Structures are given as C-alpha cells and as structure tokens.
Amino acid sequence: MEGSVSNVEVCNLAYTGQFEELKQCILSDKTLACKTDQDQRTALHWACSAGHTDIVQFLLDLGVEVNLQDDIALLLLENGADPNATDKLESTPLHRASAKGNYRLILLLLKQSASTNIQDSQGNTPLHLACDEERVEAAKLLVEHGASIYIENKEEKTPLQIAKGSLGNLLRRIVEG
Known part of the structure; x- marks a missing residue:
C-alpha cells in the first residue's frame, strides 16, 4: 500500500x-x-x-x-464530463438536480451549458420535473435560462400544465416578460 x-x-x-x-x-x-x-x-x-x-x-x-453532490458534479465537469450526458432513463444531471430542487447544482450545470430542454425517456424536461415536485426556485431558474414551458412530455403535458397554481402564473409571467 x-x-x-x-x-x-x-x-x-x-x-x-x-x-x-x-x-x-x-x-x-x-x-x-x-x-x-x-x-x-x-x-x-x-x-x-x-x-x-x-x-x-x-x-x-x-x-x-x-448523492449527486455539488463537489462530485463539479469535479466531473472540470474534468471534461459532458453536462448533457444521460443515464439509462435518458435523464441528465440537470433532470435530477431539478427534481430535487438543488439550486446550486442547477446553476453550476447551466454555467457549464447544460441543455435545459433535453427530454428523458418519458419526454420530461428538467422543467417538467421541477414543476411536478413544486420546486419553485429551480423552475424559475430554468425558465430564466431558456427552458421552454411549452414542450409536451409523452402524456402530452407541458411544464405549464403540470405546474400548480401560483407556480404556473409565475412561469407565465417570466416568459411573457
């Protein structure tokens, strides 16, 4: 040793x-x-x-x-890992971070030009997952970085349709400027 x-x-x-x-x-x-x-x-x-x-x-x-911790993700990205790499379900680190509402990691991935509109095997974008889990800050951040509120998943639902109440209104306001 x-x-x-x-x-x-x-x-x-x-x-x-x-x-x-x-x-x-x-x-x-x-x-x-x-x-x-x-x-x-x-x-x-x-x-x-x-x-x-x-x-x-x-x-x-x-x-x-x-435990997709920020430091592991950062190490991977600094060493040339693709921020848009997918797992077996075709989801990216951004999908997972968005579902968990991990704001710091989302920010980090966006800085590394992670794509906000990649769809996983269910057709969900990171924004669909953030809306489904009611991760308001995560959803807001994604939309501010170009995530579409209009992409349909395999159930023909858009993030806007998944977003409940005030979250939907907030996202609409951001998009409409």
Missing part, C-alpha cells in the same frame, strides 16, 4: 484509472463499489477527481448510490 491515496484498494484503482482491475474487484464483490475510505470517499469520488470517466460511467451503471 506504499504511496497510495486511500486505505481502500478499490479507491486506489479508481484514482489511478486501472479500469480492468477495478471491474474484476467489484464484480467479485459488489459491496466494494460503495465502500468508503478513511475520508468517507468512495471509488466514485476518486474516479471523478482523477477524471476517469469510463470508471465513473461503470460505477453509475452499477447503480452506485450517487
């Missing part, structure tokens, strides 16, 4: 980009994917900080619990 960054082997493999070894390690014991080291960091943290997007993708595909 001389000269390693972490006391957990799988974290070191993630940091040094040893994808094959990491894959074998984790496939033989799935619990390693979520194991934290002495600093409470996981293999995902280490892969992000070193910019190993192949390992990051592998861990995300395994369904590693991502």
Whole structure:
C-alpha cells in the first residue's frame, strides 16, 4: 500500500484509472463499489477527481448510490464530463438536480451549458420535473435560462400544465416578460 491515496484498494484503482482491475474487484464483490475510505470517499469520488470517466460511467451503471453532490458534479465537469450526458432513463444531471430542487447544482450545470430542454425517456424536461415536485426556485431558474414551458412530455403535458397554481402564473409571467 506504499504511496497510495486511500486505505481502500478499490479507491486506489479508481484514482489511478486501472479500469480492468477495478471491474474484476467489484464484480467479485459488489459491496466494494460503495465502500468508503478513511475520508468517507468512495471509488466514485476518486474516479471523478482523477477524471476517469469510463470508471465513473461503470460505477453509475452499477447503480452506485450517487448523492449527486455539488463537489462530485463539479469535479466531473472540470474534468471534461459532458453536462448533457444521460443515464439509462435518458435523464441528465440537470433532470435530477431539478427534481430535487438543488439550486446550486442547477446553476453550476447551466454555467457549464447544460441543455435545459433535453427530454428523458418519458419526454420530461428538467422543467417538467421541477414543476411536478413544486420546486419553485429551480423552475424559475430554468425558465430564466431558456427552458421552454411549452414542450409536451409523452402524456402530452407541458411544464405549464403540470405546474400548480401560483407556480404556473409565475412561469407565465417570466416568459411573457
């Protein structure tokens, strides 16, 4: 273990980009994917900080619990990750941040030119999700950055139709200027 960054082997493999070894390690014991080291960091943290997007993708595909925290997202974006990359449901970090109302992360993604109108497998844009969860500040921010209130999802509903009461009025006011 001389000269390693972490006391957990799988974290070191993630940091040094040893994808094959990491894959074998984790496939033989799935619990390693979520194991934290002495600093409470996981293999995902280490892969992000070193910019190993192949390992990051592998861990995300395994369904590693991502608490899409601002620092992980920032590390990924700083290391050239695509802010519009999608998961299995075709949703982007912006979809997830919007549903959770994570204002700081939404702002960060928008600064990195994340697309506000990408639709997931259900046809929802990040704005649909923000409206559905009544995330007023998130919805306002998205519309101010060009999110359309008129795109229909697969149920033929627009964000405006999903927005309840005062939120709908607020979004209409922003769009109409």
